[in-house]
Amino acid sequence: MVKKELDNDKVIGVLGSGSFATAIVKMLTENSKTVHWCVRNEYVKGAIELRHHNPTYLTAVKFNTRNLCLTTDINELVTACDIVVLATPSIYLSDALDKMTCDYTGKIFVSAIKGIVPKVNDVVAHYLRDEFKIGYRHQAVIAGPCHAEEVAMERLSYLTIATIEENQKMLSRKFSSHFIKVNCSADILGNEYSAILKNIYAISAGIASGLGYGDNFTAVLVSNAIREMEVFLDAIHETPRDVNESAYLGDLLVTAYSLFSRNRSLGNLIGKGYTVKSAIQSMNMVAEGYYAVDSIYKTTQQKKMKTPIIDAVYRILYEEKNAEKEFKHLTKVLN
CATH class of the missing domain: 1.10.1040.10 (N-(1-d-carboxylethyl)-l-norvaline Dehydrogenase; domain 2)
Structure with a gap:
């Protein structure tokens, strides 16, 4: 039986339009026919659609916009996706997620955020668990030495994805490419x-x-x-x-x-x-x-x-x- 996109039809999207978010979108477009991308505002969305690159960060990275589904609405992103990558600065995460009113039951949230959420003075894993009742079975963390600038240049980089075992292979396939090698871990915290x-x-x-x-x-x-x-x-x-x-x-x-x-x-x-x-x-x-x-x-x-x-x-x-x-x-x- 042929698997659609190798990952049981799992649709993936990214929240954020900074440098690391842009780098993650680049990673994901290597393996996914469509990547959903929720950006900061209509200006950024329009600039990417018109010029095929982020107007502010990693401007050298060119995207085939036919492979992107751009939005400025987090509810559109979460509704459309099975996997949501959180890639905003930690100080802006609560503002973004407070606007999430759609049903997110069963979806996997992947944190690419390397900071404390000021609203609760805690890590993202605890914030998702306590504020949104998203348990560790539906969470993952991206870690490892992976500067966005080198991803943009397709220099070989290594990611670690920390999540429960049953999600590891699927997420690894989503992020892996000729310039991204993925290791897996169960040590989320x-x-x-x-x-x-x-x-x-x-x-x-x-x-x-x-x-x-x-x-x-x-x-x-x-x-x-x-x-x-x-x-x-x-x-x-x-x-x-x-x-x-x-x-x-x-x-x-x-x-x-x-x-x-x-x-x-x-x-x-x-x-x-x-x-x-x-x-x-x-x-x-x-x-x-x-x-x-x-x-x-x-x-x-x-x-x-x-x-x-x-x-x-x-x-x-x-x-x-x-x-x-x-x-x-x-x-x-x-x-």
Whole structure:
């Protein structure tokens, strides 16, 4: 029996029109005849239809618009799709989902969001579960070292999709291509939290660079960060996992070192002397680590974790502590 699109007729769509959302649409068009795409406004929708590319992000990526079903209405997207990829910045997710009034029973929601939902001060997995009664059986998380800019250039990248076993092969087929390799995991919470934590650690690497620390110190900083991440993940959700896998360590490395990393860029500006407010205002994309560190720090305090890097980033960003002094102290506790 021939399977339609290899995936039992599963229709997939993407919510969001930023750089990573655009990259995900590019991934999906490799295997799906039609990809539904809910974008920010009519201007973006019209520009894609007319010029065949996102007018603001990853403008070099050309789309065959015959393969796209564009809308600005989340209810149209969710109604049409069996799988909905959430790819908005975390600070905008609740505004978008609050408009969802259609029936979403049985649909799979895939989070490509690497941040905390401010409305509930929690991760997307918990937000979907608690606010919308979408259980883990109908959730998935995208993680791993996969910068949107390199996806746009079709440079080989690796994704990890964390979901229950029965969804893994189907979702893997949707995202795989000659430039995207997919690994699967059952560690939904671990993958989501690690994707959030690596943004905080990338800010620390950027601050170190801005202050004039070199590669040697950054290597020590990152090696301490992966151990700190393991402490955090075990305290939040203890399950068999290897933090040296690409979804954890790999994503941390690329976000801490890459010039494409917006979180590293934010930290770099702060290390060079920008105020937090001016650094954020100078960027045209959201640095998720800034919003995440407040929630993550409070969790570490509640659970009495030893997380000196998270602590330092929090004090610099939210208590306006001097970055140079904080890092001088940090050098004494790293090993």
